[in-house]
Amino acid sequence: MFSVFLLALLSPVQAVSVSISPQQIEEGDTITIAISGLTNGSVFALRMESAIELEDNTSEFTYQANQVTVPFALNNPRVNLLASPVIEAGLEASDGGVIRRIIQEAYEDEVSLFQRLDSMPAGTMNRMKAFGTVVDNATYVDMTLELSGTKEGPDSGSITFGLEGISDGSARIIVLVDGSQVMNQEVIIGSPTITPTPHPTAPPASSSNGGQSGQPAVDGVIVSSLDSKVRLTTLETSIADAPVEEIRIIQSEPINLPSDWIALSDLYIITPSDVTFTPHAELSFLSNNEGEVPFIASYSNNEWRMVPSRFVGSYLVTEIGTSGQYALFTYPATDQTQSETPESTQAAATPSGTVVPVDSTEIPQTQIPQTQESAGGLMALIGAGIVGSIIIARTRRP
Known part of the structure; x- marks a missing residue:
């Protein structure tokens, strides 16, 4: 069960073709992700998610992808892993007799692991494994894994991997290019009996002092990025067309930045591309950069535009009516004395100076917990095999 690859940056989405086969497999079978039209300089990402069913009295989970082949290199790759409810979770890669491993303890029964890696060459890895220890009495583990990077090498090829240790389950594989989804497909493994937990969750209601009351908000939904730094808060009745x-909120690298802007975050992509929110949803960025005046901007049609925002505790919050691509920025230090603080911003200027009005329909505010940062220091080898996994399934005990 693992994985993720993300996006093509500078090439047009229409030129990229992705297919996944077969749509149903048995344990040990090979999954093939065929890709064509992916030019150099593209940011490619693949995301897989599912629920891992556990047998009675099982305290550990492990899933393994064998002979993982990637036809092109990924420069500046990074990997995100989210697993719950767990005590700890991690990734292990084996190649040429060398084993590399990263593991992280859970925060509130959840591991949110983020690592930037060295460049990852094309080729085949012997084994890639996700593993961990679950909390007491857990019957399943929800897991999501993403791998992304800037593609270098052949424009066409196939990512392949075989799966071991999984008897019954399913994997949802999502591929995006330039922030646009080009493939979203479920692969069935054996005869699964469980349904993965929906990714969005109901937020706790805010109390009068800004804390959490502990009572679920009626009809409330929170969707988080895998690094827990960005959250979308809305009502289920506000969501249309998806x-x-x-x-999902999927991460990528911000591109085509204005020369006088400094990026404080990754690019965060709200998908599907046709989802709408009425009234508007709140998109919140964790902002703890002291001495900087941050602002949120949206990216569309090769142009960045500042959007109105306000501070809510440690978060900078904007309101959105549709899907889109967003990032957090600041100006160079010499320019910040001329910048308005986000609290007073009602409309903001694009790099060309045009004022962009944004509706300000309010929705219930939610206090968002502090981010737990991942453990440090891993290596490129971890990234090389993540290509085929978030397969969520029932484990077969050894």
Whole structure:
């Protein structure tokens, strides 16, 4: 069960073709992700997610992809892993007799692991494994894994991997290019008996002092990025043109930045591309950069535009009516004395100076917990095999 690859940056989405086969497999079978039209300089990402069913009295989980082949290199790759409810979770890669491993303890029964890696060459890895220890009495583990990077090498090829240790389950594989989804497909493994938990969750209601009351907000939904730094908060009745369980926040590298802007975050992509929110949803960025005046901007049609925002505790919050691509920025230090603080911003200027009005429909505010940062220091080898995994399934005990 693992994985993720993300996006093509500078090439047009229409030129990229992705297919996944077969759509149903048995344990040990090979999955093939065929890709064509992916030019050099593209940011490619693949995301897989599912629920791992556990047998009675099982305290550990492990899933393994064998002979993982990637036809092109990934420069500046990074990997995100999210697993719950767990005590700890991690990744292990084996190649040429060398084993590399990263593991992280959970925060509130959840591991949110983020690592930037060295460049990852094309080729085949012997084994890639996700593993961990679950909390007491857990019957399943929800897991999501993403790998992304800037592609270098052949424009066409196939990512392949075989799966071991999984008897019954399913994997949802999502591929994006330039922030646009080009493939979203479920692969069935054996005869699964469980349904993955929907990704969005109901937020706790805010109390009068800004804390959490502990009572779920009626009809409330929160969708988080895997690094827990960005969250979308809305009401289920506000969502149109997409099922709530299909809404995601996916990370990529910001591109085409204005020369006088400094990026403080990754690019965060709200998908599916046709989802709408009425009234508007709140998109919140964790902002703890002391001495900087941050602002949120949206990216569309090769142009960045500042959007109105306000501080809510440690978060900078904007309101959005549709899907889109967003990032957090600041100006160079010499320019910041001339910048308005986000609290007073009602409309903001694009790099060309045009004022962009944004509706300000309010929705219930939610206190968002502090981010738990991942453990440090891993290596490129971890990234090389993540290509095929978030397969969520029932484990077969050894």
